[in-house]
Amino acid sequence: MHDRPAMPGARISLAVAALVALTACGSGNQSATPRTYTGTLTFVSFNPFTGPDASFGTEMAAGCIPAAHLINQAGGVLGHQVQCTTVDTRGDPADAVPAAQKMIATTENLVGLNGPSSDEALATVPIINRAQIPMFGDTGQAAFDKSKYDYFWRLTPPDDAAGIAMAIYAYRKGYRRGAAVFGNDLSSQGNVPNLLAAFSKLGGQIVLNQSIALDKGSYRSEVQTLIAANPDVIFTEASPQTNAAYLSQLQQLHGMIPVIGTQPTVQPPWIKAVGGAIGKATLAANYAAAQPFAPSQGPSWDVYNKALLASGTEVPQPDQWSQDPYTETDYDAIVMMALAMLMANTPDPAFYNKFIAKVVADTPGAVEVHSYQEGKDALAAGKTIHYVGAGGPISMDAYHNSSGAFELVGYATNGNLPQLDVVSAADIAKYKT
Amino acid sequence: MSQLIPAIGFGIITASILAIAAVGFTLQFSVTNILNLAYGDIMTACAFAAYIANQAGVNIWICLVIASLFGAVFSLLLNRLVYFQFVRRGTKLFGMIIVTIAMSLIIQNVLLAIFRPTFFSYHASQGPSYNFGSMVFTASQLAIIGIAALAMLGVHLLSTRTKLGKAMRATATNPGLARSCGVATDRVIDAAWLVSGALCGIAGVAVVLNTATFSEGTGATFLVPIIAAAVLGGIGQPYGAMLGAITIGLASEIAASVINPSYKDVVAFGILILVLLVRPQGILSEVAAAKEVAA
Numbered sequence: 014m015h016d017r018p019a020m021p022g023a024r025i026s027l028a029v030a031a032l033v034a035l036t037a038c039g040s041g042n043q044s045a046t047p048r049t050y051t052g053t054l055t056f057v058s059f060n061p062f063t064g065p066d067a068s069f070g071t072e073m074a075a076g077c078i079p080a081a082h083l084i085n086q087a088g089g090v091l092g093h094q095v096q097c098t099t100v101d102t103r104g105d106p107a108d109a110v111p112a113a114q115k116m117i118a119t120t121e122n123l124v125g126l127n128g129p130s131s132d133e134a135l136a137t138v139p140i141i142n143r144a145q146i147p148m149f150g151d152t153g154q155a156a157f158d159k160s161k162y163d164y165f166w167r168l169t170p171p172d173d174a175a176g177i178a179m180a181i182y183a184y185r186k187g188y189r190r191g192a193a194v195f196g197n198d199l200s201s202q203g204n205v206p207n208l209l210a211a212f213s214k215l216g217g218q219i220v221l222n223q224s225i226a227l228d229k230g231s232y233r234s235e236v237q238t239l240i241a242a243n244p245d246v247i248f249t250e251a252s253p254q255t256n257a258a259y260l261s262q263l264q265q266l267h268g269m270i271p272v273i274g275t276q277p278t279v280q281p282p283w284i285k286a287v288g289g290a291i292g293k294a295t296l297a298a299n300y301a302a303a304q305p306f307a308p309s310q311g312p313s314w315d316v317y318n319k320a321l322l323a324s325g326t327e328v329p330q331p332d333q334w335s336q337d338p339y340t341e342t343d344y345d346a347i348v349m350m351a352l353a354m355l356m357a358n359t360p361d362p363a364f365y366n367k368f369i370a371k372v373v374a375d376t377p378g379a380v381e382v383h384s385y386q387e388g389k390d391a392l393a394a395g396k397t398i399h400y401v402g403a404g405g406p407i408s409m410d411a412y413h414n415s416s417g418a419f420e421l422v423g424y425a426t427n428g429n430l431p432q433l434d435v436v437s438a439a440d441i442a443k444y445k446t
Numbered sequence: 447m448s449q450l451i452p453a454i455g456f457g458i459i460t461a462s463i464l465a466i467a468a469v470g471f472t473l474q475f476s477v478t479n480i481l482n483l484a485y486g487d488i489m490t491a492c493a494f495a496a497y498i499a500n501q502a503g504v505n506i507w508i509c510l511v512i513a514s515l516f517g518a519v520f521s522l523l524l525n526r527l528v529y530f531q532f533v534r535r536g537t538k539l540f541g542m543i544i545v546t547i548a549m550s551l552i553i554q555n556v557l558l559a560i561f562r563p564t565f566f567s568y569h570a571s572q573g574p575s576y577n578f579g580s581m582v583f584t585a586s587q588l589a590i591i592g593i594a595a596l597a598m599l600g601v602h603l604l605s606t607r608t609k610l611g612k613a614m615r616a617t618a619t620n621p622g623l624a625r626s627c628g629v630a631t632d633r634v635i636d637a638a639w640l641v642s643g644a645l646c647g648i649a650g651v652a653v654v655l656n657t658a659t660f661s662e663g664t665g666a667t668f669l670v671p672i673i674a675a676a677v678l679g680g681i682g683q684p685y686g687a688m689l690g691a692i693t694i695g696l697a698s699e700i701a702a703s704v705i706n707p708s709y710k711d712v713v714a715f716g717i718l719i720l721v722l723l724v725r726p727q728g729i730l731s732e733v734a735a736a737k738e739v740a741a
Contacts, residue, residue, distance in 0.1 A: 067563055226711060230460060234699045234707065235702050235703075237456070257658050258659070265584055289566065290567055290657075290658035291658075
């Protein structure tokens with residue numbers, strides 16, 4: 014066996030310097046020229062597809078698929094076809110972090126993300142940002158209201174705004190004694206601080222703020238505490254099984270109390286679980302929920318909805334997502350990223366990211382476009398574009414957030430979600446702490 | 447204080463469901479020495495069997511019997527077709543735990559593939575409510591408590607008054623000695639899986655009657671308190687499991703009524719840890735001590 018000769022000091026310094034330089038390159042600094050891509054470009058829906066928030070992922074993928082179809086029908090992006098894939102975060106940072114790392118390391122031609130959700134955003138946004146992948150979060154966490162992450166974008170209002178909308182609606186309906194019953198998960202708890210503050214500021218009284226463990230067999234003691242507090246309205250968000258058990262046990266011990274939920278309670282699994290547990294008629298008589306207001310009409314929505322309904326087996330029961338603001342904005346996110354690539358003349362995320370805001374900027378002389386095809390044609394004609402989304406007009410602030418109004422929807426036993434009220438962005442701003 | 451008495455009533459309901467499940471779990475373990483972590487998923491499978499019958503218009507209490515029979519047959523087949531193949535090849539306790547975790551995932555995913563990721567409810571009325579002091583029970587909850595009491599009595603009579611019960615106890619204590627004394631331990635093991643599966647089926651339906659809705663993952667979420675009740679009582683000890691279920695059930699409900707309900711499991715499991723610090727083999731310890739697996 015031969016001994017390795019000692020390395021002279023200068024060589025060591027040189028080697029260290031080279032290593033540092035290589036590490037710096039690998040850590041995500043932008044190179045001078047865009048990367049060259051071959052083959053299909055990939056958008057990932059990075060969300061929970063299993064676990065208590067499994068419905069988030071399905072809702073998100075339902076937006077990506079019609080957008081990808083329309084982009085491909087329009088000839089793709091710079092000669093590339095696009096595809097949607099999914100990465101399951103299980104709604105748990107412990108699973109989401111390795112999933113993000115694996116996704117970044119192994120996904121070929123990864124050019125953009127839908128997600129993450131509130132369950133895993135705090136843990137994974139820094140990782141994805143460092144990898145310079147644009148992400149359109151469906152997280153509602155207030156921590157991203159003034160995001161410093163260059164690659165983080167959000168088209169839906171934050172959870173704390175939803176809490177304010179719920180408080181305003183409850184007050185308008187004449188409720189004065191509110192009970193906040195939220196799951197003890199990160200996603201649900203994000204609604205609580207502004208809800209409590211806004212309801213008190215409006216003149217209401219929060220008689221109980223209850224944080225409940227998820228998916229337990231019995232909530233009777235919690236319900237007994239709720240009954241003792243004598244609320245006239247319950248504000249809530251928890252997993253479908255949790256809310257179903259809680260509300261059915263409330264029904265047994267006291268009878269229903271009106272419920273105002275958040276957007277996750279509008280989703281089909283929640284409606285099915287709670288409607289099955291307390292009865293559809295009882296749910297219809299006692300339920301309202303705040304969700305970001307998307308008008309679900311107009312030329313952009315028409316394009317989206319037609320593509321969604323034509324998605325075939327890729328999106329089971331596509332009509333359930335026709336009026337879903339999260340699915341609509343997930344669709345918009347894919348279209349925006351694709352148009353930004355055209356503007357940047359490269360699918361390289363490090364280059365096209367800064368064009369995302371320009372896609373939706375309502376600058377003088379810009380041509381209003383309602384689809385990828387219209388945007389592509391306008392850009393090819395040398396025009397500046399202003400994309401109006403399926404979820405409504407988009408206006409990005411300095412922190413990559415585009416928030417808007419909320420609508421309150423009810424539930425009808427035929428499965429429809431009739432609009433009950435609209436709370437404007439201006440009203441929400443008045444009560445934001 | 448006004449919340450405490452109702453909480454005890456709620457604790458009795460929770461304890462009843464836990465007791466049915468925990469006794470089934472621990473009875474099978476005591477005889478076979480297999481810590482079956484697929485137990486919660488078998489509960490879910492049984493709940494789905496009852497759901498199919500219920501959707502066909504069958505009364506929920508008959509569905510409960512169907513779930514019980516389904517659970518018995520399912521458990522027996524699971525052992526014969528899967529677990530026993532590993533036992534025969536000499537797989538030890540830890541290896542068997544991994545096998546049961548694998549079966550748990552397989553059962554859960556098969557249910558997911560068949561029933562899709564959504565929620566299901568039975569067509570079943572809770573019936574009228576009855577007040578006992580400040581405790582409130584619905585008719586269906588009283589039925590569950592009654593079924594639990596009957597199941598516990600049945601297990602007691604089985605183990606103390608029948609040849610099969612004595613053979614089970616003998617097999618649980620020392621299978622080699624039992625075999626050399628003429629006990630047909632293979633048949634005893636089959637019987638243990640049948641009884642355990644039947645209790646598992648009853649528990650599956652009782653859980654759904656309690657939660658009002660379920661999905662493919664519901665049973666798995668109840669596995670931890672079931673194991674906790676079994677371990678607290680002294681794993682392998684049916685009477686211990688009953689005692690453990692009562693302790694966990696009451697502790698979690700009382701905790702939810704007097705502190706932040708987010709931490710109700712923390713209190714229940716805190717008690718578990720404290721008890722095991724004092725009595726590492728659990729409250730009733732003879733079988734657990736013999737098997738050296740408790741805690």
